[in-house]
Amino acid sequence: MTDSITPSATSASDVPMVHADRVSKSFGTNQVLKSLSLTVQRGEVLCLVGPSGSGKSTFLRCINHLERLSAGRLTVDGELIGYRETNGKLYELHPREAARQRREIGMVFQLFNLFPHMTALENVMEAPQRTLGQPKARAEEHARDLLDRVGLADRMNYYPAHLSGGQQQRVAIARALAMEPKLMLFDEPTSALDPELVGEVLDVMKGLAQSGMTMIVVTHEMGFAREVADSLVFMDGGVVVESGHPREVLESPQHKRTQAFLSKVL
Amino acid sequence: MTSVGQNQTAAGATPPSSGSGRGDETEPPDWTAESAPIKAIRLRHPWRTVFAVVLILIFALFIIDAARRPAYDWPSVAKYIFDRRISQAAVNTLQLTIYSMLVAIVLGVILAMMRLTPNPVVKSVAWFYLWVFRGTPVYVQLVFWGLLAVIYQSIDIGIPFMKPWHSFETNAALNAFTLAVIGLALNEASYMSEIVRAGLLSVNRGQEEAATALGMSWFQTMRRIILPQAMRVIIPPTGNEVISMLKTTSLVTAVPYSFDLYTRTRDISAETFNPIPMLIVASIWYLFFTSILMVGQYFLERRFARGVGDRRPDRKGAADEGTPTGTLPIVGSGQPTVLLPPREDNPPVNPGHGGLP
Numbered sequence: 001m002t003d004s005i006t007p008s009a010t011s012a013s014d015v016p017m018v019h020a021d022r023v024s025k026s027f028g029t030n031q032v033l034k035s036l037s038l039t040v041q042r043g044e045v046l047c048l049v050g051p052s053g054s055g056k057s058t059f060l061r062c063i064n065h066l067e068r069l070s071a072g073r074l075t076v077d078g079e080l081i082g083y084r085e086t087n088g089k090l091y092e093l094h095p096r097e098a099a100r101q102r103r104e105i106g107m108v109f110q111l112f113n114l115f116p117h118m119t120a121l122e123n124v125m126e127a128p129q130r131t132l133g134q135p136k137a138r139a140e141e142h143a144r145d146l147l148d149r150v151g152l153a154d155r156m157n158y159y160p161a162h163l164s165g166g167q168q169q170r171v172a173i174a175r176a177l178a179m180e181p182k183l184m185l186f187d188e189p190t191s192a193l194d195p196e197l198v199g200e201v202l203d204v205m206k207g208l209a210q211s212g213m214t215m216i217v218v219t220h221e222m223g224f225a226r227e228v229a230d231s232l233v234f235m236d237g238g239v240v241v242e243s244g245h246p247r248e249v250l251e252s253p254q255h256k257r258t259q260a261f262l263s264k265v266l
Numbered sequence: 267m268t269s270v271g272q273n274q275t276a277a278g279a280t281p282p283s284s285g286s287g288r289g290d291e292t293e294p295p296d297w298t299a300e301s302a303p304i305k306a307i308r309l310r311h312p313w314r315t316v317f318a319v320v321l322i323l324i325f326a327l328f329i330i331d332a333a334r335r336p337a338y339d340w341p342s343v344a345k346y347i348f349d350r351r352i353s354q355a356a357v358n359t360l361q362l363t364i365y366s367m368l369v370a371i372v373l374g375v376i377l378a379m380m381r382l383t384p385n386p387v388v389k390s391v392a393w394f395y396l397w398v399f400r401g402t403p404v405y406v407q408l409v410f411w412g413l414l415a416v417i418y419q420s421i422d423i424g425i426p427f428m429k430p431w432h433s434f435e436t437n438a439a440l441n442a443f444t445l446a447v448i449g450l451a452l453n454e455a456s457y458m459s460e461i462v463r464a465g466l467l468s469v470n471r472g473q474e475e476a477a478t479a480l481g482m483s484w485f486q487t488m489r490r491i492i493l494p495q496a497m498r499v500i501i502p503p504t505g506n507e508v509i510s511m512l513k514t515t516s517l518v519t520a521v522p523y524s525f526d527l528y529t530r531t532r533d534i535s536a537e538t539f540n541p542i543p544m545l546i547v548a549s550i551w552y553l554f555f556t557s558i559l560m561v562g563q564y565f566l567e568r569r570f571a572r573g574v575g576d577r578r579p580d581r582k583g584a585a586d587e588g589t590p591t592g593t594l595p596i597v598g599s600g601q602p603t604v605l606l607p608p609r610e611d612n613p614p615v616n617p618g619h620g621g622l623p
Contacts, residue, residue, distance in 0.1 A: 064479055095484065103481030113476035117494050117572050127480035130490060159572065172476075179480060 015078040017042045017183055017214045018063060023072035025058055025238075032058045034238040035072065040216060045209045047225035047246065048218045050235035051261060056218040059235075060185050063216070064105040065098050076105060077182060103131055106176030110188040112168040114160040120147060120171045121156040124178045132179070139178070146174040150204050166197030170204055177208075184208065186217040222266055226250055234258045342543035346534065347550060355530035356551045362446060362515040362526060363555075367508050369451035374458025379488055381463055392459065400456040404449070408520040411449035414440065442523040449521065454511060461503045465496030497570040505563035509556050527551055 018040040025033040032055045040046050048056045061067040062074060065082040074081045082098060084091045093101075115123050124143035128134040134142070147156050150170040160168050169189055176184060186205065190198040202224050209215055209228050219225060225232050225246045232246040234255070242255045250266070253259045332338055346352055380392035399407070415436040422430035440448075469492045477487040516528035524533065531548040535541040 066475060066479060099478075099481045099483055101481075102479055105479075107476075107479040109472060109476060109479075111472055113470075113472040115473065115476070115491055115495075117570075126490065127477075127482060130486050131481045131483075175480070 015042075016040060016075075017044070017077055018216065019073075019075045020059070020063075021073045021075075023059070023062065023074055024070045025055070025062060025067060026070045031070075032238050033062070033070075036235075036238065036240060038233065038240060038243075040214060043212050043214055044230045045213075045215045045217065045228055047229040047232045048216060048235060049220065049222070049225065049232065049261075049265075050241075054235045055238040056235050057187050060107075060187050060216060060218055063183075063185055064102045064107055066107075076101070099131070103127075103179050104182050106179060106181035106184040108169070108172050108176055108184070108186045108189050110191050112160070112165070112172045112192075114168055114172055114175070116160050119157045119159055120152060120163065120167075120174075123160070123171055124175045127175070128178050143174070143178055146177050147171070149207075150174045151200070164197060165193045166200045169193065169201045173201075173204055173208070182214065184213055184215045186215065186219070188218050188220070190219065190221060220265060222250060222262075234261065236261070337542055338546065339540060339543040342538075342540060343546050343550075346531075346544065346547050349534075351530055351534065352527070352547060352551070355525055355527045356555075358443075358525045359512065359515050359527040359551075360555060362443070362450065362518060363508065363512045365447045366450035366454060366515075367511050369447065370454035370458045370507075370511075371504065373451065373455035374462050375493070377455060377459035378462035378466060381459065382466055382488075384484070396456045396459060399453050400460075404453045404514060405517050405520050407453050408446065408449040408517055411445045412442070412521040414445060442518075442521050443525075446515075446518040446521045446523040446526075450511065450514065450518070454507065457507060458504070461507070462496070462500055464503075465498075465500035466492055468499045469495045494570070498567070501563065501567050501570060505559065505566075508559055508563075512552060512555055512559070 016039045018038070020036055020038045022035045022037055023033055024031065024035055036055070036059065038059075048059070050056050058067060062069055063076065063081065068082065079101065081101060082093055084093055084097075114120075115126065118126060121140065121143050124146055125136070125139040128139045128142065129136060144153075144156065147153060150173055152167060152170055152174070155163060155167060155171075158167075160171070163171065173189075189205070190201050193201065198221065202221060205215070205217070205224070206228050217224070217229070229246045231243060232249045233243040234241045234249060234253070234257075236257050242249055242253060242258045249258065250262065253262055333340065377392045377395060380388045381396075383389060418436055420433050420435050421439060423432040424430035466488070473491055473495065474487055477491045478484075482490070515526050518526050519529045524530070527548055531544040532541075535544040538544075
């Protein structure tokens with residue numbers, strides 16, 4: 001992959017890409033995240049694993065402010081997400097500002113969420129044109145390039161309904177990359193796919209990881225975690241139970257809960 | 267149904283009720299062999315034919331009878347159907363319908379979006395509008411609009427309690443036709459807003475989330491992502507509303523505006539003392555317009571079926587072409603893409619439509 005999708009190195013490289021400091025999130029009385037702290041370095045690929053309901057997806061959605069935090073601080077590239085802090089006081093960001101922050105964070109959803117009334121090409125072109133003000137010709141050129149890179153050069157003018165799940169998810173990845181994000185979030189990107197289609201999506205993600213993109217991947221694909229991830233975090237009940245190098249965590253889990261989970265999925 | 271199924275039942279705890287327990291003796295079917303195409307005698311439905319013939323006979327009798335009946339006065343129908351006054355009134359009715367529906371649809375979309383904004387002030391305004399305009403009869407509203415000049419003799423533009431910058435007399439500024447359009451449109455907008463809102467709510471929440479995650483603003487998300495998808499849900503009931511509006515225009519006599527189709531035919535029959543042929547004349551014109559509107563709706567629905575090709579009203583075309591893109595030419599155009607079938611050996615579906623990339 002060329003350098004257009006490698007994260008820009010504008011800010012100081014010692015600032016972590018994502019830093020969560022005692023983050024909590026509750027829905028009503030249900031506390032989903034409990035004082036969770038986590039750091040993702042620039043260029044790092046982090047896999048989040050854990051049973052359903054453990055708060056993995058919620059944490060991911062907090063990173064681009066689709067969900068509001070209940071407590072704690074979350075920064076992306078040194079910038080506080082969703083708020084501005086001046087003289088020790090937090091100010092809510094204007095939606096315009098929150099949207100600007102989200103433009104730098106790509107997200108890929110479990111159910112793809114492609115826009116069904118647009119072709120693959122239009123799906124990828126839409127956001128850069130509307131939010132970055134890219135001229136149509138440039139957005140199209142970039143979109144063609146991206147779709148080519150995810151292996152869909154011959155499917156550009158298809159509507160999502162006429163693409164397989166794996167193809168749809170690859171369009172969704174291209175769509176997120178079109179915004180040239182510095183961080184990519186994957187929310188169980190292969191969980192809704194037929195087993196034989198999982199590989200093509202993982203291959204694209206692997207290529208992306210090799211290009212140096214910072215990625216947080218919620219997944220149940222332990223093979224991918226072992227092969228591609230730099231670190232693996234096992235979550236349960238809204239807290240980090242265990243984290244470390246994927247090989248170490250997967251092969252010799254220290255915690256009982258991790259052992260129990262891994263024995264079921266491996 | 268198959269012998270395999272029966273075997274399984276037989277193997278279970280409950281004994282088979284019938285004597286089909288011999289299933290395990292049959293040869294396993296050869297799954298690889300190509301089965302013979304089904305050639306069955308078609309099921310006949312003689313009673314359908316009988317019923318249709320009876321209905322046609324009854325209808326024919328009614329027509330023959332109606333043609334002879336003096337009360338219908340067909341010569342008068344023929345005389346008035348293209349009467350200058352009538353055709354002009356028909357055009358007026360059509361104009362009333364189109365103008366008021368256009369205003370109502372635009373206002374309805376705005377109101378629906380207002381009700382779904384995160385802004386509580388805007389939301390309440392839309393709710394209040396709906397409460398007033400949907401909560402009172404359209405006839406009463408039309409009478410009110412007719413009395414506007416009595417209530418507000420002049421319309422002033424400026425700062426309240428100061429000398430106005432500009433002032434018009436209500437009667438001079440707004441004629442009966444305009445008031446009728448305003449009255450019909452504002453009432454209809456409240457219904458349209460609910461139709462549009464239902465459409466917007468029908469779009470999967472993931473769509474809004476995906477657009478938000480891409481950094482699109484709330485308004486961009488609505489306009490570019492949610493509304494186009496909602497159109498498929500919005501159009502059919504809107505077609506209903508247009509047709510309903512065509513007929514509701516007959517109430518504008520309350521304003522009073524008397525040059526619409528129904529009021530005109532009624533006025534003429536008041537002179538000729540012969541109402542029945544005039545009613546037929548009016549009905550023919552209403553039916554004529556309704557039919558045109560129904561055709562228009564068909565094409566609009568096709569236009570917004572993009573990407574969900576299989577659910578378009580005519581499935582035949584899409585199925586026959588065998589291209590996976592739903593490549594019927596896009597009706598209504600304004601749309602940059604006509605899709606290219608992906609493989610070179612597929613000839614373009616519609617060469618006349620141009621725009622192939």
